[in-house]
Amino acid sequence: MLIYWKTLLEIAILWFVIYQIMLFFEGTRAIQVVRGIAIILVAFFVFQRLGLTTLDWLFKNFFATSVIAVLIIFHPEIRSGLARLGQRHIFTAQLRDEELDYMLREISRAAEGLSRDKIGALIAIEKIDPLNTFAENGVMIDSKVSSELIQAVFTPNNPLHDGGMIIQNGRILSAGCFFPLAQNQDLNRIFGTRHRAALGLSEEADALIIVVSEERRDISLVYHGKLYKDLSQEGLFTKTKEIFKLKEPNG
Amino acid sequence: MVKEKITILSRVKHMFLHHPWLKLISLALAIISWMYIKYEMIVR
Numbered sequence A: 001m002l003i004y005w006k007t008l009l010e011i012a013i014l015w016f017v018i019y020q021i022m023l024f025f026e027g028t029r030a031i032q033v034v035r036g037i038a039i040i041l042v043a044f045f046v047f048q049r050l051g052l053t054t055l056d057w058l059f060k061n062f063f064a065t066s067v068i069a070v071l072i073i074f075h076p077e078i079r080s081g082l083a084r085l086g087q088r089h090i091f092t093a094q095l096r097d098e099e100l101d102y103m104l105r106e107i108s109r110a111a112e113g114l115s116r117d118k119i120g121a122l123i124a125i126e127k128i129d130p131l132n133t134f135a136e137n138g139v140m141i142d143s144k145v146s147s148e149l150i151q152a153v154f155t156p157n158n159p160l161h162d163g164g165m166i167i168q169n170g171r172i173l174s175a176g177c178f179f180p181l182a183q184n185q186d187l188n189r190i191f192g193t194r195h196r197a198a199l200g201l202s203e204e205a206d207a208l209i210i211v212v213s214e215e216r217r218d219i220s221l222v223y224h225g226k227l228y229k230d231l232s233q234e235g236l237f238t239k240t241k242e243i244f245k246l247k248e249p250n251g
Numbered sequence B: 001m002v003k004e005k006i007t008i009l010s011r012v013k014h015m016f017l018h019h020p021w022l023k024l025i026s027l028a029l030a031i032i033s034w035m036y037i038k039y040e041m042i043v044r
Helices: A003-027 A031-051 A051-072 A075-085 A090-094 A097-115 A148-156 A193-204 A232-245 B008-017 B020-043
Strands: A121-125 A139-144 A164-168 A173-178 A208-212 A221-224 A227-228
Touching: A003 A097, A031 A051, A031 B020, A051 A075, A097 A121, A097 A148, A097 A208, A097 A221, A097 A232, A121 A148, A121 A193, A148 A164, A148 A173, A173 B008, A193 A221, A193 A227, A208 A232, A221 A232, B008 B020
Parallel strands: A121 A164
Antiparallel strands: A121 A208, A139 A173, A164 A173, A208 A221, A221 A227
16 A cells, blocks of 8 residues: 555656646747657657567667757757746746836837837847846846837837847846847748747747837737737737736646 | 635636646656656666
8 A cells, every 4th residue: 555655656746847847848949859758758668568679779879868969959948947946936026016017008008109100129028037148238228117218219210229128127128139039930931030039039038028010010929939919009918917917837 | 906816726727727738748758757667677
């Protein structure tokens, strides 16, 4: 009976750990690798049970060497994951409900104004993962969030209008920042550089990224690799608030 | 602003409705990994 409970406990702990790993990678490009590893594990098990020793040997050796390859290819995800471990809930604890409401209303108002005037914009709002690395390659602003200031920054011919804006702790941290572009080649045909940068950043951090398209005049929101298109001012406010209220996925 | 109240029922609902497929796949993987490790331990 004791062995039975120990077995259940071991499986439960393994389940929890595997689920947390999969949850952590959900919405990033690393999820495909995690799926691949899962398939290899199943194949491993089947080969071993069927007594296919050659394939078992091959998979064992392949798996051992591929660990190094995974570490090199996915170092941004691993880095952001380790940073996230020590940074949980810092931002959400700092911003009060009224402040969050005010900030999101101002951003939504700015997005609506920019879309009306056919001006493109890219705004990233930090949630838990720090965006300081991306902020450093832009110009530091450190100002209170206001619709007018956001619109002024993205006005064409302004020196900062070309890059992305980062908002941290309810303040505009920097503008003119470069975000990593999404690697998916299929996106080229559908989206411009702004959307690709938004999707790229969302693969590396849990930020909420707002994109205003100057060609189509539509407002989109990108979060964890998902794109919410054609949002109105109120729709953007509701969606951003809903995502901000979401706790970090922990099951 | 009215904050949503977190009840035990909402927590239980969340447990089943939040990523159900991910939970099932991880359970299957946990069982397979456990069996694989046990097998390796017996063989060696």
